Amino acid sequence: MNITIKKDRLIHSVNESLRAVASKTPLPILTTLKLFVSDQGLTVTGSDSDITIESFVPVEEEENQIIEINSLGEICLNARIFSEIIRKLPSDTIKIEVKDNFQTIIKSGKSEFKINGLDAINYPRLPSLENSKSYQLPTDLLKTIIRQTVYAVSTSETRPILTGVNWRVENEQLICGATDSHRLSKKTISFESSENINIIIPGKSLDEFSKLLSDDNEVVEISFTPNQILFKAKNILFYSRLLEGNYPDIERLIPIDRSTSLKLNTKDLLHAIDRASILARENRSNTVKLMTTVGSIEISSNTPEVGDVVEDVQLVQMNGDEVTISFNAKYMMDALKTVEGDEVEIHFTGTMRPFVLNGENDETLIQLILPVRTV
């Protein structure tokens, strides 16, 4: 392998693939980035074995030459050291040449590095997804459904399956569900597919992929095998393993009957809870109380050692009975941050029953929170 490549493009690709590289791993090869040069260009691969990111730099783009290839080949280089070297090199172009024993010369301006590489033959192979069916989603919609669900996954490994987001396709709908058993989020979009799909994608993978997705991608192509999913965007392939097991039926957790419905300005409510939480956090449980009053609701928190706080939030509309209920402030804020539109509807069925949030007249995103029992 022997190439000369534009520095900024190499840095960009290395930064993308670096996101997947494990900082701690028993497998030394996973601390490296694999560089693979074909006639088409350079592929930089990083992996922690759960997530694999392949970032591609084409030889030419819009009639500008990006890579000059002198010989093809591949090499694995320590990810942390290689990425720091290329960021700091003095010239706009970088020459990379693999010599005997995987020694790799990196040259730029008057700087010359000789790095010990590893044989790329030992780098983990990726599953082939070439024969799998593929689907397309607009980038902004994909980012939205990830953002609206991934916050609700469990961070505990007690029930590993709950660390993932369930994607279920049936009746021309994609239903994305996440729950950590204290709250849940369910997003529904229309989705054309002749087959039924039911997979569980690790929340961490969705999060990482979402961060990688730049806005100049119009669509993302999605395909999967029973245990892998592949997201394909411009110059990037993102692989993630899938979680195995049966995801709980979240549908039956969502109450249908409603004894009280409130409509409130989303931001006003969010900020009031954020402030009440300053004191509520001091008692660890981060519990705030919501109480309907005349024309408004009161958000309050009382932590005897520190003090108390009362917030007044104007009601836009209220139907049904008066309600007093306590809940975890963080769960409520997480949910409110993903609601679209200026107003939020909250539906209660009782002080000790889960309550439901959705944007005004928008049932495509349903969020549920379990209340906290207070004395």
Next chain:
Amino acid sequence: MNITIKKDRLIHSVNESLRAVASKTPLPILTTLKLFVSDQGLTVTGSDSDITIESFVPVEEEENQIIEINSLGEICLNARIFSEIIRKLPSDTIKIEVKDNFQTIIKSGKSEFKINGLDAINYPRLPSLENSKSYQLPTDLLKTIIRQTVYAVSTSETRPILTGVNWRVENEQLICGATDSHRLSKKTISFESSENINIIIPGKSLDEFSKLLSDDNEVVEISFTPNQILFKAKNILFYSRLLEGNYPDIERLIPIDRSTSLKLNTKDLLHAIDRASILARENRSNTVKLMTTVGSIEISSNTPEVGDVVEDVQLVQMNGDEVTISFNAKYMMDALKTVEGDEVEIHFTGTMRPFVLNGENDETLIQLILPVRTV
């Protein structure tokens, strides 16, 4: 105490004083900020007992009212909680009122906090520096001399005195010296004073004060007692304890004879060492080698497990013998970053003798580095 104050000004002052508040302290009162209201305005004080910062908000400024005072007084409030509350309050003005038992009402818009305060009578008193002589320094000059010396103080408590910067005034000169016994920095400026001064200011204090100093201060007033220094800038008082003991005579450490003198472009050298250090750091000692060649110098590093690097930096000028010397890359970079002007001079007296750096024709800043013995 009962005031209504503009939110942005209160936040600004609280942020300044908060820098001094200890995160961990056995004294609960030092986790608070003291608010003190006089006819002139509000003084916010934070302290970790080494450093004390008093930030002042005047009642009126440029004919704009900033504080409406209903009653004078003082109170101590938990610093972390108070600062978070005021940052998140909804309205542009904040009302603060101290009630019975130091309970403090904080009101803004439809938000109302009631916080348990502490009696300000228990807050540590500051030393009086009113009768001390005071000196003035231009703000930018003060920031420069701090930046050029404080990096060289010791971070180890083995010899506590070396964690400070020595300020010595004699013969109308202020000489600032810092050393961690591996390298040293000495900055000299002219300074009018009828008395000789010799104090040691903790490096951490200088660092903190420098960060506080905004560019709209023209001069800083400096006064001290035998164990305290006070920096006075616009609306801010910064107190620091001084270190006690005798600072070593750094003058005698600086070699006068020179066997080799190099002149180099500062940035070229800095960047070359920065790159060589990527590999040098891998062997913990972070040692790089400098070797003169024809018309240039070679910076190199060799870490067998990782690889090696050779950098070529063009010489602007060289006098004396060829030289090969090894040193800690970080020490060299720290020194080079504080050199003013485009070019740096380096003077050697032998492979195992300390070498000296200074800006081109500029002996007001002298920096010394001990070489590393290599086999």
